[in-house]
Amino acid sequence: MRFDVITLFPELFAPLLTAGITRRAYESGLVEVCxxxxxxxxxxxxxxxDDRPFGGGPGMVMMAEPLEATLLHIRAQRSDQAPVVLFSPIGSTLKHEGVEAWSQSSGAILLCGRYEGIDQRFIDRYVDQQISLGDFILSGGEIAAMALLDAVARLQPGVLTDAQSHHQDSFNSALDGLLDCPHYTRPEVWSGAPVPDVLLSGHHARIEAWRRQQRLELTANHRPDILEQARSKGLITKADERLLQAKN
Known part of the structure; x- marks a missing residue:
């Protein structure tokens, strides 16, 4: 897959593409970033x-002409009609289901806005989809673009050391969309706090039951909206409900 990124600050992407586990996706060509x-x-x-906004006001607005020329250059290089994605406060919030969909796509053209925004005429003519990371404002779309690229890259085959790692991530369908459970490592007792006994038991069924209970409780306490979504999809069993009731 190929992602073309339109940005005034391409140098910001160097650490993403050259460091960390996900660099394997870029170095191997599984995810091409231009x-x-x-x-x-x-x-x-x-x-x-950029230029001053019509009607007055602070800041500058990115001009349509340079963006159009950039986009046409990219279109000439690509053989597909990749969607143009703008990172914007009015966009749909990026969620795991969206990341999974992008990870199985042929890619996109990612548009990173700056300053007060982009000339609306360019958006109306060329932008196919708008994405938001949440209800807050960044200095530009680069961080949002990197978040999407990183999330997509780690889902590619062979990128993570353990191919099953991402199946245990929060929000993953393998966990019915629930939050992940707590994790522990050596030493067995740290600063007076021990690792839960069940994790040292070697009893795989008991360990998995404990982890399921923890996922349910964490989701109920911190993201009840996700728990309700799982219920509406029929993913929460009667046994799960008993675990939740017992804890309450």
């Missing part, structure tokens, strides 16, 4: 990419 700076496609001696 960076494009609109300044390279802007006209004039100053290669201007």
């Amino acid at each position: 960076l494009h700076n609109p300044r390279d496609f802007a006209q004039g001696n100053y290669r201007r990419v």
Whole structure:
């Protein structure tokens, strides 16, 4: 798959593409990332990419012409009609189901806004989908783009050391969308706090039952909305409900 990223700051992506486990996805070509700076496609001696907003107000607005030239350059390089994705406060919140869908796609063109935003005429003409990370504002779309790329990369075959690791992640369908359970490692007693006995028992059925109970309780306490979603899909069994009732 290929992701083309339109950004005024391509240098921000260097650590993402060269460090950490997910770099395997980029180095192997499982996820190809191409960076494009609109300044390279802007006209004039100053290669201007932004201007003051009509109607007044603070800040600057990214201009449509350089963005269009950048997009047409990318379109000429790609053989598909990849969707153009803008990271924006009005977008749908990115969730695990969305990441899974992107991880099985052929990629997209990711548009990273800056300043006060992007000329709305470009958005109306070219943007196919808008995505948000949540109800807060970033300085630009680069961090959001990196979040999507990282989440997609770790789902690719061979990227994680243990191929089953992501199946135990919070929100994964393998866990019925619940939050993951707590995890422990050596030493068995740290600062007076021991590891739960069941995890040292070697009894796999008991361990899995404990983990299920922990996932249910954590989700009920911290993300009851997710628990209700699982209930509506018929993923919470009568045994699960008894575990929740017993804890209450």
